Amino acid sequence: MNVETSYSGSTAVAVVDGRIDSANAKDFDEELSAIIDRGVSSLVVDCGGLNYISSAGLRVLLIAIRKTNEAGGGLALCSVPDHIREVLEVSGFVRLTKVFATADEARASFAK
Amino acid sequence: MEATLEVDVGLDRNEPRRAVEEFERFALEHELPMGLTFKFQLALDELLTNVVSYAFEEGARDPVITLVLQVADGRLEALLRDNGRPFNPLRDAPVPDLDLSAEDRRVGGLGIHLTKAFVHTLSYERVDGWNRLNLVQPLAAHREDQT
Numbered sequence: 001m002n003v004e005t006s007y008s009g010s011t012a013v014a015v016v017d018g019r020i021d022s023a024n025a026k027d028f029d030e031e032l033s034a035i036i037d038r039g040v041s042s043l044v045v046d047c048g049g050l051n052y053i054s055s056a057g058l059r060v061l062l063i064a065i066r067k068t069n070e071a072g073g074g075l076a077l078c079s080v081p082d083h084i085r086e087v088l089e090v091s092g093f094v095r096l097t098k099v100f101a102t103a104d105e106a107r108a109s110f111a112k
Numbered sequence: 113m114e115a116t117l118e119v120d121v122g123l124d125r126n127e128p129r130r131a132v133e134e135f136e137r138f139a140l141e142h143e144l145p146m147g148l149t150f151k152f153q154l155a156l157d158e159l160l161t162n163v164v165s166y167a168f169e170e171g172a173r174d175p176v177i178t179l180v181l182q183v184a185d186g187r188l189e190a191l192l193r194d195n196g197r198p199f200n201p202l203r204d205a206p207v208p209d210l211d212l213s214a215e216d217r218r219v220g221g222l223g224i225h226l227t228k229a230f231v232h233t234l235s236y237e238r239v240d241g242w243n244r245l246n247l248v249q250p251l252a253a254h255r256e257d258q259t
Contacts, residue, residue: 021128021129021157021161022125022129022157022161022165023125023126023128052150052154054154054157054158054161054223054226055158055219055222055223055226056161056223058219058222059219059222062214062217062219065214066214066215069214069215083147083150083151087154087226090225090226090229090230091208091210091222091225091226092208092210092211092217095210095211096213096214096217097214
């Protein structure tokens with residue numbers, strides 16, 4: 001797993017690739033927490049390069065959703081591959097966070 | 113097509129990944145459908161992660177966890193065995209309430225929920241001190257789903 005983040009004020013886009021499971025969920029949590037701790041309240045997680053996520057990774061996303069909601073912003077996902085989208089649907093995560101086609105659309109949703 | 117893979121899984125949090133990556137190679141080698149491979153891999157990962165995390169006390173003697181995979185008769189089958197404490201995840205895991213808000217959602221049970229959704233037939237039995245989880249996935253039915 002690798003996370004590349006670009007910042008713009010209180011909004012950030014984190015591009016995640018690779019695999020998130022119980023072996024590295026802690027690292028993913030540290031990455032997202034560090035981004036939010038820099039004052040980011042609106043976080044876009046770009047899943048274009050994500051090829052695997054288990055419930056351990058979903059747990060980390062849930063924590064980040066809570067933190068960004070509390071900060072008055074939120075978390076949005078974009079570029080989600082079909083098989084990952086199915087995981088989000090089955091786990092009910094599509095009801096907890098918005099899913100956009102592109103990072104630009106996701107970012108724009110926070111600007112409103 | 114008939115093939116078998118046996119994987120010994122150590123009591124370590126990195127082991128589920130190693131085991132399911134072995135399954136992934138096996139699936140690729142035997143040309144199993146990609147969608148099925150992903151879902152089955154996720155199910156194995158969730159079940160193995162549960163076992164590695166919770167089935168054994170600290171310093172448990174001779175913990176054994178094994179995974180046997182078989183492709184035969186148009187189906188993929190897995191038997192996951194461990195000699196840890198009795199635990200039937202199909203019955204005993206908490207059932208997540210997917211309608212709750214992010215603030216109220218608990219994450220426990222999500223892995224088993226995904227496993228049940230992604231595997232055609234799951235069964236559990238406790239035999240002679242072993243937990244035995246059996247997973248069965250018809251290959252043909254899945255191919256139809258894919259089209």
